[in-house]
Amino acid sequence: METGEIIRLILEEFPLALAGSILAGVMCAFIGVYIVAKRVVFLGAVMTQLSVLGLSITFLPFIPLPHTVGSLAITLLAVAFLSKWLAGKTVPGDAVLGVVFCAAIALRILVLQKSPRVEVSEVDNLLRGDILFVSPDLFIILLIVFAAMVILHLLFYKQFSSVTFDAETATAQGMIAGIWDSVLYMSAAVAIAVATHLVGDVFVFGFLVVPPVTGLLLARRVKQVFAFSVAVGAIAPALGLFLAFVIDVPASPMIVAVASVFLVAAWLIRATRQS
Amino acid sequence: MKENDERVPDPIVELRHATLGYGKKVILKDISLSIRDGDFFGLVGPNGSGKTTLLRAILGTIAPLSGEVLRRESGFRAGYVPQRGNVNDILPFTSGEVVMMGRLRNIGLFRSPAASDKQAVRESLSSVGIEHLVDTPFNNLSGGQKQRVLIARALASHPTILILDEPTNGMDLPSRWVTLALIRKLHDEQRLTVILVTHLLDDVASLVKSIALMDQQNFQVGEVGSVLTEKNLSAMYQMPIQVRNLEGARIISPGEADGNR
Numbered sequence: 001m002e003t004g005e006i007i008r009l010i011l012e013e014f015p016l017a018l019a020g021s022i023l024a025g026v027m028c029a030f031i032g033v034y035i036v037a038k039r040v041v042f043l044g045a046v047m048t049q050l051s052v053l054g055l056s057i058t059f060l061p062f063i064p065l066p067h068t069v070g071s072l073a074i075t076l077l078a079v080a081f082l083s084k085w086l087a088g089k090t091v092p093g094d095a096v097l098g099v100v101f102c103a104a105i106a107l108r109i110l111v112l113q114k115s116p117r118v119e120v121s122e123v124d125n126l127l128r129g130d131i132l133f134v135s136p137d138l139f140i141i142l143l144i145v146f147a148a149m150v151i152l153h154l155l156f157y158k159q160f161s162s163v164t165f166d167a168e169t170a171t172a173q174g175m176i177a178g179i180w181d182s183v184l185y186m187s188a189a190v191a192i193a194v195a196t197h198l199v200g201d202v203f204v205f206g207f208l209v210v211p212p213v214t215g216l217l218l219a220r221r222v223k224q225v226f227a228f229s230v231a232v233g234a235i236a237p238a239l240g241l242f243l244a245f246v247i248d249v250p251a252s253p254m255i256v257a258v259a260s261v262f263l264v265a266a267w268l269i270r271a272t273r274q275s
Numbered sequence: 276m277k278e279n280d281e282r283v284p285d286p287i288v289e290l291r292h293a294t295l296g297y298g299k300k301v302i303l304k305d306i307s308l309s310i311r312d313g314d315f316f317g318l319v320g321p322n323g324s325g326k327t328t329l330l331r332a333i334l335g336t337i338a339p340l341s342g343e344v345l346r347r348e349s350g351f352r353a354g355y356v357p358q359r360g361n362v363n364d365i366l367p368f369t370s371g372e373v374v375m376m377g378r379l380r381n382i383g384l385f386r387s388p389a390a391s392d393k394q395a396v397r398e399s400l401s402s403v404g405i406e407h408l409v410d411t412p413f414n415n416l417s418g419g420q421k422q423r424v425l426i427a428r429a430l431a432s433h434p435t436i437l438i439l440d441e442p443t444n445g446m447d448l449p450s451r452w453v454t455l456a457l458i459r460k461l462h463d464e465q466r467l468t469v470i471l472v473t474h475l476l477d478d479v480a481s482l483v484k485s486i487a488l489m490d491q492q493n494f495q496v497g498e499v500g501s502v503l504t505e506k507n508l509s510a511m512y513q514m515p516i517q518v519r520n521l522e523g524a525r526i527i528s529p530g531e532a533d534g535n536r
Contacts, residue, residue: 172334172355
């Protein structure tokens with residue numbers, strides 16, 4: 001197929017796939033800036049696996065919940081508990097995350113093994129994020145979550161940036177830093193849960209890390225970090241989807257690969273600047 | 276009633292037989308001290324002696340397990356300068372943006388910074404002598420410059436009391452002197468009440484007016500001259516310590532103490 005034909009095919013046959021992956025990319029790239037800045041990248045990976053576990057549980061016959069609800073419920077519940085466990089001093093925080101990460105993957109495998117509702121390929125597609133067949137309902141949910149995220153983060157940018165920079169002083173100033181941190185993590189959990197259902201765990205975790213690091217390498221101001229990250233979050237899915245058609249490979253890994261190329265380019269630009 | 280009765284002002288913050296800690300873990304027991312307007316107070320002790328816990332109690336970020344921590348109802352506005360290492364500077368916030376964080380309480384939940392907030396940021400940076408660094412990313416600054424930005428952030432809220440946690444940690448000698456001189460200047464010129472927390476005795480010995488010397492067994496508080504004695508210091512550090520006066524400055528060094536000074 002020629003370039004024009006592929007673009008027409010994507011725009012006419014898969015408009016929700018294109019728009020959905022861009023929205024998910026932008027959302028993950030934005031929230032990922034906080035995840036990377038707060039040095040909790042592993043928490044991002046854990047949240048992604050928890051949302052996959054939540055999706056899996058909805059395949060059990062005695063849990064008749066929509067997939068997105070299952071994903072949201074498990075992720076939010078676990079993040080609420082995680083914030084308490086991570087504050088403990090007996091077990092190191094990264095060990096707690098490691099335990100939850102392994103447990104989420106193991107549980108998902110066990111749950112799916114005992115789920116009679118669907119074919120393995122269907123489960124596989126859903127858990128990896130079947131970008132090409134995004135349903136209108138799921139797209140609307142994503143749109144609502146995206147809008148809520150934009151409003152929340154525009155309204156409370158000052159608070160989120162302050163607790164990210166220095167939670168101790170924020171508390172001393174009368175802010176309840178723990179609550180703002182929880183709101184930040186909960187917003188990340190919601191974004192990750194919905195995006196994982198739409199585009200899969202590889203895409204979501206990739207976009208929580210790769211675009212923000214690209215932004216950090218290129219930017220000289222905090223707002224530029226967000227701008228570069230969001231730009232990669234928007235451009236890489238469109239370009240990746242196109243290339244996936246051109247060379248006939250799965251879309252999600254291709255999109256993450258494209259984002260990684262941006263990261264390498266950013267690293268080269270930074271190295272050139274410094275030399 | 277005496278004719279020349281000198282009235283002692285109410286303390287800005289007072290601890291009465293306070294036991295401090297986290298959950299069930301007790302860090303400090305039966306602590307009593309009061310900080311008054313214009314005090315320049317040093318809180319000194321070795322690492323792990325509970326200085327930060329005491330600081331958190333003064334700031335009100337932890338409640339005492341027993342006893343009382345009383346803050347003056349009007350006029351207790353703390354400007355807090357944390358240890359530099361506790362700040363997360365991965366994101367390239369400019370110095371101006373960092374100082375603006377000190378205005379959050381004034382700005383309010385939903386509002387954007389007003390002209391008065393921007394003015395306060397400029398004035399704060401100017402008062403620590405780094406207004407030219409307003410647009411420089413915090414993570415590109417030297418240790419001494421970072422410390423000044425953090426002090427400016429604390430000043431931006433127009434505090435009545437400035438609380439600094441280990442402000443000279445990890446600094447080379449010139450930066451240490453400059454930072455201590457700046458703190459002294461802020462105390463003298465702006466009549467700020469200052470609490471300076473440090474494990475470096477030299478930092479406070481000739482700087483502060485009153486002092487609390489603490490480790491996990493002992494807590495002594497009073498005028499510098501009565502607390503920083505060879506006897507007290509030798510007992511606390513479990514080695515002979517000498518205290519000498521040299522042209523008005525207190526010199527503390529290892530050596531044979533006579534046990535009485």
